[in-house]
Amino acid sequence: MAQIKLISLQDAVQRYSWDGMQYASGAALPIGSDAIVFGRELLRQGRRDLHAVFHCSSQQLNLLAAAGVVTKAECGFSALEVFGFANGLRRAVESGRMALEDYSNLGLPLRLLGGALNWPFVPATVNIGSDLQYRSAFAPDDYPSQSKIPTVVDPFTGRQIGAFSPLKPDLAAIHVTLADPFGNCIMLGTEWSRVELSRAAKKVVIIADAIVDTDCIRQYPNLVRIPDIVVEAVVHWPFAAWPQSSPGMYDVDEAHMKFMNKALATEDGTAAYIRDFVDGYHDVDSYLDMIGRDKLAELSASTTSFLLDPYRRWILTPEQVAALQVTGAAA
Amino acid sequence: MAQIKLISLQDAVQRYSWDGMQYASGAALPIGSDAIVFGRELLRQGRRDLHAVFHCSSQQLNLLAAAGVVTKAECGFSALEVFGFANGLRRAVESGRMALEDYSNLGLPLRLLGGALNWPFVPATVNIGSDLQYRSAFAPDDYPSQSKIPTVVDPFTGRQIGAFSPLKPDLAAIHVTLADPFGNCIMLGTEWSRVELSRAAKKVVIIADAIVDTDCIRQYPNLVRIPDIVVEAVVHWPFAAWPQSSPGMYDVDEAHMKFMNKALATEDGTAAYIRDFVDGYHDVDSYLDMIGRDKLAELSASTTSFLLDPYRRWILTPEQVAALQVTGAAA
């Protein structure tokens, strides 16, 4: 019998985060899945001096960087795809407030794979021979860098390749579509690097758009790529990736993507954004009111909705989730 | 528009196998999923001098080794779990007819991972410090072996670990539960190392217990861990893993597991087994007759059957599959 791990977002941030920590979010997709509400709560609780590990920049990293609470970051990609540069991140980098260590979109997950396997290093056949190897924002005077992606000699051929340093973040907040109360998770849409991250991180907190009964999990065990045994806590938060998308659940909020990114381009805009969209709610209901009920309906009318159909009958009601959450908090 | 890839088992073996090749089977689970019918057809077509890459021994490798057509093999485990030693494999090893190179059940799939990523080597923190590292059946006089799992120096700490050689088999025949006519595959039960194998092998032939319409694939894209783009051909063959099991489809045939393993313990028994159970059928129908229709019903009454329920409505009839197969052969 596994343990019920449903707790509130507030409790999750309080228990599992601290100033100066190495904080990873997943999927860290620029437009899709990411545990953005966890980042909002990090700000609400005043966390700072974070070392962010994001496969890609997302609106979460954009926001945390804009707010000045990220000192170091490691990414494979640092913009918002068709929504352009991440303005908050740009300001933080260009001002020198945040050191951004660059890898590629394969380099970053391979470093998580290495962390998951507890390897001392990971073979690198990409990122070498470029400034990803030679330039280090964490050691700016080490040029060409000997420490960021050092060389290793292949014992079979004697040839040199690169070696990535593995990543083991202190905490990963991972967004998933569905989770059961024990932390068994189903993702719809690309995993990106959530599986590797869930195994590499020292602790994992799940942020789920919906909670399902474990019967759903037992019907689809091959979809449960993050099993309960690696999970510390589960937070239920609908539209947790907003304004980004969650396949099967909701589309990108295009207007808010642009509005948010524009706001984060300035100090004043960032302050206003935090006032209205970070401190502007006190629970799930007021969060959903803040987005707007009409907007929620619009975003939910996604062409991907059919992807959720097989699982709908197991989704627990807010009341059922609340009842289980009490159990979890008491445990 | 992807291409229909359904072909006959006979054609698949004819087109994609040859004497002396490096042949991998998947899942290569001793009791569960494995492309055993592909091995039977290799024997029917007289293939020999095979270099077998099996994550674990299965009844397939047991049979091929007993028949004397495997010269070299690489495995992580070489018995049949609760069904005991693999007698055919034992005879081949003990007589010196087959060189068996030993790794562990993690070492083998990590070598496939390295092949899939085209790495020159794979970091080894297991298998080192034991005779898995020091003893090589492929180079028996290299002792302690410097070539099987040589050491590599971690550039971050200067410490030594091991280095596995990556695997890129010429062909992988991979058993899956469900595939569509294009080669999009759904596995029920553990993947074991089928995903890594499907990416490491130079060519992949899928052996599916059932064929589903692509609508099933589009409903469950997260279950499609082997996509059509890595697949050369799809063979439809019910009970393809028999006498082993396929979760959701059929249980282990305990009686035949024991009967087969006992037969493979001797030359005469092997010859009789080949006569009756390798050359004893000429198509799917006579294969199923050979197993026995009552036995099929019994094996199908599995406690895992509910795992197949979500996909049943998309399973194509034998007639539909046959019609598509003509298309595939004509292409």
Place this chain on the structure above:
Amino acid sequence: MSQALDYTRQEMMAIATGREVKDGELAIFGVGLSMLAGYFAQANHAPHLRTMTEGGVYGATPVGGLPWGIECNRISTNATSFTSAIDALGFLVASGRCDVGVIGAAQVDKFGNVNTTGIWDGEIGAHYRPPKIRLPGAGGANDIACGAKRFIIMVTHEPKRFAEKVTYLSSPGYLDGGNARDRFGFVGGGPSAIITTLGILRPDPQTKEFQLDGWFPFSSIDEIKAHTGWDLKVSPDARVIAEPSATELANLRKVDETGALRKH
């Protein structure tokens, strides 16, 4: 445009890029224009193209216009498989399996090296300092540049984007030319073309320096040389590139249903 057909320079660039992609190939596209070029190829002349995005999204045809990203709902609606980054960029691209990739560039140099990381005042120098303008970073383009059998660079043809040497090398072209890629053992073959809003550049087989291979009907050798930040050589075989056919344009616009390529 002076042509009979009305099309934009971006559309010409997308179609010229799409023409580089052959039927049956395993192909990966970045977000934005390169994705439109790739899906145009599939709609136009490469029905058996095996497409993927670095998100590990396979078999999809985008719906509702330009996908927001490599993983978004517009590309997740009718996919046949969702896997992961290590699968797409590692098993299928860095491994050398992928036939062709299409990437963008903020800055490209004469050896096809790409900068998508930042704009600095002058050279960076020995001390790594913050850029004046931070760009999106390497993303999957570095992995494509290292591993794909060949890749195509799509870039707006402006002098500031065509530099003698990129300020920051995000994704390797031919490095300092010749066989320089061999030093790193890259399994990929390097950039086969730079396709711009004005024409097509291809590498010299020996030196690997990019030279002008063709100009679009609305452009010219002179215009292209004037917009290139190094002394661009012209291939003896350089010729004008065929303008989009009516079919090509129709197929492109089917893919680009919201007209992203008609805005400039």
Place this chain on the structure above:
Amino acid sequence: MSQALDYTRQEMMAIATGREVKDGELAIFGVGLSMLAGYFAQANHAPHLRTMTEGGVYGATPVGGLPWGIECNRISTNATSFTSAIDALGFLVASGRCDVGVIGAAQVDKFGNVNTTGIWDGEIGAHYRPPKIRLPGAGGANDIACGAKRFIIMVTHEPKRFAEKVTYLSSPGYLDGGNARDRFGFVGGGPSAIITTLGILRPDPQTKEFQLDGWFPFSSIDEIKAHTGWDLKVSPDARVIAEPSATELANLRKVDETGALRKH
């Protein structure tokens, strides 16, 4: 047995092994008897045990008797997750995350090294030659021996199985004793106990040589020494091990519903 309760030596071994497994731990079991021991622990005193098999099968309770294997339908019927070998043996075991593993042995030596690969006439020698009897190979046991925080070896207590030095070292115990494991940087702590059909051996904290820590009610120090192929030392704290309680035996037999442990 002369005890009030009727139980077999194999059942005593399984229960003694199960007692080593603590509630809440992340645990991995091999096929056969070790799986029965592990699931007995879960049924008896460790309801929150987080169980897995090396097949990447999580959250399952076996049905229908002794599972045929680490992946079979008897263990696949009510699982909550199926993943892969790299996940189970790599991410969760070789990584150092797994608290405890249970493995079997054909031969074990005084430093807890395990042979499951083959039986030879005498030492193998410099030339690697075929064994007289080929055994199942390392399987996942080598990975558990390298990575699990601790592991337990279950083995029938016969002189031929307890050797001064294993003929072939399939899975590392303490190698040649002391801190020898450090040479290889193993993240796992090594074997914490050898549990046999006669009693329990544990390593000396310094030398890592296994010594007798306890004997079962139906056995004795003398019997165990006579069945051990090296000069077995006896711990000053050695004591008789409590026989199975009625509850333990009932819980074990619930798991072992087909009586696999009652055959010998």
